[in-house]
Amino acid sequence: MRPSGGMVGQKRRGSIMNWWWHGGTKEARINQELGRTSSTRGGSNDELVDCSADGTSRWRGTSSSGNGSRSSQGRSNPPPIRYREGQFDYYPAVLCDCRRKAARWISWSEDNPSRRYLTCARARDGGCTFWSWYEPETTPYLRQVLNDLHNVVRGLKEEKSILRASLVSARAQIDELTAVHNGDVADWTRKLKEKDDLACELRARVVQLEEGRKLLLLIVAGLASLIIMQNPESIVY
Structure with a gap:
């Protein structure tokens, strides 16, 4: 009871x-x-x-x-x-x-x-x-020793928590910087590719103009030969 x-x-x-x-x-x-x-x-x-x-x-x-x-x-x-x-x-x-x-x-x-x-x-x-x-x-002595040890352990745990938080913050900053760097690299790569494409296009244009110039020279030479053949007395010796 x-x-x-x-x-x-x-x-x-x-x-x-x-x-x-x-x-x-x-x-x-x-x-x-x-x-x-x-x-x-x-x-x-x-x-x-x-x-x-x-x-x-x-x-x-x-x-x-x-x-x-x-x-x-x-x-x-x-x-x-x-x-x-x-x-x-x-x-x-x-x-x-x-x-x-x-x-x-x-x-x-x-x-x-x-x-x-x-x-x-x-x-x-x-x-x-x-x-x-x-x-x-x-005993009072052991009680004080235990309290001191507990305080040390608590202090170390607090420092560990602070270090972990700092590590997490540092990792976040590194990830952010890495993302920015990767974005910059991608932008640079895209611009470089655009310049390469433009250079290739210009080279093709130069080749095309060179072939046109050669063709034009052949036409001029042919016309000149035709004129000479038709008027041989026009040739000045």
């Missing part, structure tokens, strides 16, 4: 604890049970990124409102490191309050970097409110 209020800790297999809560923020409830105080920023707890094997993520922001209500934000942000395991690839299985195997996610918050936790696989589709850390909290 589902309890009507508060959160009841339940022992599960190994050292994993399953928690049931009503109202308030989930992380604040877990922090109370672990004997530590959750850090808040601007009245909100750390946002947890749910990362699955396909590299997608879901950010959850839980606000600490006075009436104990909770809200979630659905903005997406890629995790710094790709999750190499599926959300159900762990053993022994931990059952949520729906009696189904709980899904395992990764927190990318600054207070819990790379720390895994469990939720109901159908929490956003009518499932239960089960939520629990999968492993204990790390």
Whole structure:
């Protein structure tokens, strides 16, 4: 029977604890049970990124409102490191309050970097409110090292994205210049062909005129011979 209020800790297999809560923020409830105080920023707890094997993520922001209500934000942000395991690839299985195997996610918050936790696989589709850390909290030194590494990875990914965008822009410019160059070459080729055709036409015209000149000379020579033959006394010696 589902309890009507508060959160009841339940022992599960190994050292994993399953928690049931009503109202308030989930992380604040877990922090109370672990004997530590959750850090808040601007009245909100750390946002947890749910990362699955396909590299997608879901950010959850839980606000600490006075009436104990909770809200979630659905903005997406890629995790710094790709999750190499599926959300159900762990053993022994931990059952949520729906009696189904709980899904395992990764927190990318600054207070819990790379720390895994469990939720109901159908929490956003009518499932239960089960939520629990999968492993204990790390040391402050390792937490800082992980955050530094995550920042480096994020910075490298941003630089990679910028370089890719620059490469795409450069390729587009090269394609544009190539198209213009190809168009110019085609235009030059067309004009050169027109000039070649004109030169061929002029050469043919010259040959035709030369043949006409030779024919004209033959006609003139024939007429002159005919005149001489008809009037031999007109020849001056």
